[in-house]
Amino acid sequence: MKIVTISREFGSGGRELGKRLAQELGWAYYDREIVTAIAENSSFAEDYVERVMEKGVHAGYPITVRRTLSAIPALQQNNLRVLVEQQKVIKSLAQRGENCVIVGRGADVLLREYEPLNLFVYASLESKLSRCRARAQAGEDLTDRVLERKIRQVDNSRAKYRQLLTGSPWGQKESYHLCVNTSGHDVKGLTSWMAGYVNYWFGGTQE
Amino acid sequence: MKIVTISREFGSGGRELGKRLAQELGWAYYDREIVTAIAENSSFAEDYVERVMEKGVHAGYPITVRRTLSAIPALQQNNLRVLVEQQKVIKSLAQRGENCVIVGRGADVLLREYEPLNLFVYASLESKLSRCRARAQAGEDLTDRVLERKIRQVDNSRAKYRQLLTGSPWGQKESYHLCVNTSGHDVKGLTSWMAGYVNYWFGGTQE
Numbered sequence: 001m002k003i004v005t006i007s008r009e010f011g012s013g014g015r016e017l018g019k020r021l022a023q024e025l026g027w028a029y030y031d032r033e034i035v036t037a038i039a040e041n042s043s044f045a046e047d048y049v050e051r052v053m054e055k056g057v058h059a060g061y062p063i064t065v066r067r068t069l070s071a072i073p074a075l076q077q078n079n080l081r082v083l084v085e086q087q088k089v090i091k092s093l094a095q096r097g098e099n100c101v102i103v104g105r106g107a108d109v110l111l112r113e114y115e116p117l118n119l120f121v122y123a124s125l126e127s128k129l130s131r132c133r134a135r136a137q138a139g140e141d142l143t144d145r146v147l148e149r150k151i152r153q154v155d156n157s158r159a160k161y162r163q164l165l166t167g168s169p170w171g172q173k174e175s176y177h178l179c180v181n182t183s184g185h186d187v188k189g190l191t192s193w194m195a196g197y198v199n200y201w202f203g204g205t206q207e
Numbered sequence: 208m209k210i211v212t213i214s215r216e217f218g219s220g221g222r223e224l225g226k227r228l229a230q231e232l233g234w235a236y237y238d239r240e241i242v243t244a245i246a247e248n249s250s251f252a253e254d255y256v257e258r259v260m261e262k263g264v265h266a267g268y269p270i271t272v273r274r275t276l277s278a279i280p281a282l283q284q285n286n287l288r289v290l291v292e293q294q295k296v297i298k299s300l301a302q303r304g305e306n307c308v309i310v311g312r313g314a315d316v317l318l319r320e321y322e323p324l325n326l327f328v329y330a331s332l333e334s335k336l337s338r339c340r341a342r343a344q345a346g347e348d349l350t351d352r353v354l355e356r357k358i359r360q361v362d363n364s365r366a367k368y369r370q371l372l373t374g375s376p377w378g379q380k381e382s383y384h385l386c387v388n389t390s391g392h393d394v395k396g397l398t399s400w401m402a403g404y405v406n407y408w409f410g411g412t413q414e
Contacts, residue, residue, distance in 0.1 A: 122380060173329060173378075179386035193400075193407045200400045 002027075002099045002202045003116035005108040007176065010154035011128030011147075013187040014121030017180075018103040020191040025198060028100035030093050037089045042081055052082040053105070083161070104158070106165045108175070117201050119194075120176040125151070127183035177201070209234075209306040209409045210323035212315040214383065217361035218335030218354075220394040221328030224387075225310040227398040232405060235307035237300050244296045249288055259289040260312070290368070311365070313372045315382070324408050326401075327383040332358070334390035384408065 004021065008014020015031075022029030035053065039046040087110055090102065094111050102111075108118040123131070125148065132147045155171075162170035173179045178197065182190065211228065215221020222238075229236035242260065246253040294317055297309065301318050309318075315325040330338070332355065339354045366377035380386045385404065389397065 120380075124381075171380075173327075173380045173386045173388070174331075177388045177390075179380045181380070181384045183384075189407065193403050196400050196403055200396065 001094075001097050001114065002198075003094060003107075003111055003114050004101045004119065004198055005111065005116045006101065006103045006119045006121060007108060007158075007170070008104065008121035009123060009128065009171070010151045010158075011132045012121045012123040013131055013182045014119075015103050016187045017121055017182075017190060017194065018101045020188060021194055021198070022101040024191050024195040025099070025101070028096075028098045030090075030100055030102050034086065034089050034093070034105065037092075038082060038085045041089065042085045044078070044082060049082055052079045053086065083164075087165075106162055109162070109166050117178075117198060118176045120171060120173070120179040122171070122179065122181055124181075124183040208301075208304050208321065209405075210301060210314075210318055210321050211308045211326065211405055212318065212323045213308065213310045213326045213328060214315060214365075214377070215311065215328035216330060216335065216378070217358045217365075218339045219328045219330040220338055220389045220392075221326075222310050223394045224328055224389075224397060224401065225308045227395060228401055228405070229308040231398050231402040232306070232308070235303075235305045237297075237307055237309050241293065241296050241300070241312065244299075245289060245292045248296065249292045251285070251289060256289055259286045260293065290371075294372075313369055316369070316373045324385075324405060325383045327378065327380070327386040329378070329386065329388055331388075331390040 004018075004027075006014050006018040006021075008017075019029055019031070021027075035046055035049050038044070038053075039049045042049070086105055090105060090107050090110050093100070093102070094114055108116060128151055129144055129147050132151070133142060136142055159170035162168070168175065180190070180194070211225075211234075213221050213225040213228075215224075226236055226238070228234075242253055242256050245251070245260075246256045249256070293312055297312060297314050297317050300307070300309070301321055315323060335358055336351055336354050339358070340349060343349055362378075369375070369377035375382065387397070387401070
């Protein structure tokens with residue numbers, strides 16, 4: 001089984017790249033069904049699950065959470081439950097044994113035993129702002145300041161989630177096999193070249 | 208004109224990748240002739256020039272060098288002269304107008320006006336050690352400790368040189384378009400895929 005994980009900065013186009021890559025490779029792409037499975041397993045509403053997956057545990061959340069569970073306010077306990085459930089769901093998806101692409105959610109760390117190919121997708125702030133603007137729905141508040149804050153917040157919670165999982169920082173190139181800067185690029189154009197890398201990687205790995 | 212610059216950690220295989228890439232693309236590869244041109248322009252011996260290019264200015268060298276030139280010991284002044292000459296040579300190579308690959312030497316920064324494609328090549332320490340061992344000549348002192356120190360020293364002087372040129376840190380993914388981890392990989396195998404990326408990049412850039 002071959003697994004590609006994609007970690008990405010918010011607004012870098014990493015999710016789109018993951019979707020297109022899975023399509024190009026003919027592999028499974030796990031995204032929406034992760035949310036659905038978590039909601040089913042935890043009996044939380046899907047939109048709540050999605051919110052936690054985007055925002056992570058509360059910003060002021062202590063890292064020593066496992067040792068001090070009883071002291072955590074109820075909301076944070078629920079958030080944590082979603083994240084724990086997410087880990088189970090991701091592991092069970094891998095156990096299906098299909099070649100797949102998984103975007104975000106710490107899959108690179110959670111699925112380490114399967115030796116996934118781990119990609120990191122990033123971009124300049126300017127490029128991320130312009131991608132967010134293009135993606136926003138009509139009527140959304142779109143000042144650059146608001147978008148910039150959103151980008152920082154989301155990346156921040158991704159970093160915190162990774163720290164919680166591994167104790168190691170998020171987005172450092174050493175943790176990934178390839179880091180792709182999408183600034184000034186169309187993700188669609190990158191896809192077939194990335195698929196070539198995936199094929200090379202799984203064909204040509206030397207240990 | 209299209210320029211690819213390759214910055215790399217010592218032992219990551221970046222130089223070999225640069226050579227092979229230039230060959231695959233049919234582009235110029237500037238390496239040994241940089242040393243020769245610097246030696247000619249500065250009247251220093253080629254092996255001295257090479258040593259400075261590898262080790263950089265003296266480790267304790269002050270960053271404010273341009274303002275305090277008179278206070279610098281003679282050796283460091285010579286070292287600095289080599290580095291200044293290097294900058295001139297690299298710029299004059301670019302002025303030839305040929306598509307080319309340049310490895311190291313701050314070319315990504317020096318040639319910014321030509322909008323080069325900037326790659327960074329890195330690897331795990333273990334992988335770098337094993338590449339260094341394979342590359343070492345018979346009779347060289349090869350304990351891992353010695354090699355590890357050498358890797359650290361060379362990378363350190365690269366970082367210092369970049370700091371001198373730009374004031375910005377070396378090896379941070381934000382400064383590059385693509386960062387490639389060669390751990391466990393044969394650089395030869397990577398080449399044709401990298402050439403595809405270069406072609407994609409220069410064909411598909413959107414501004």
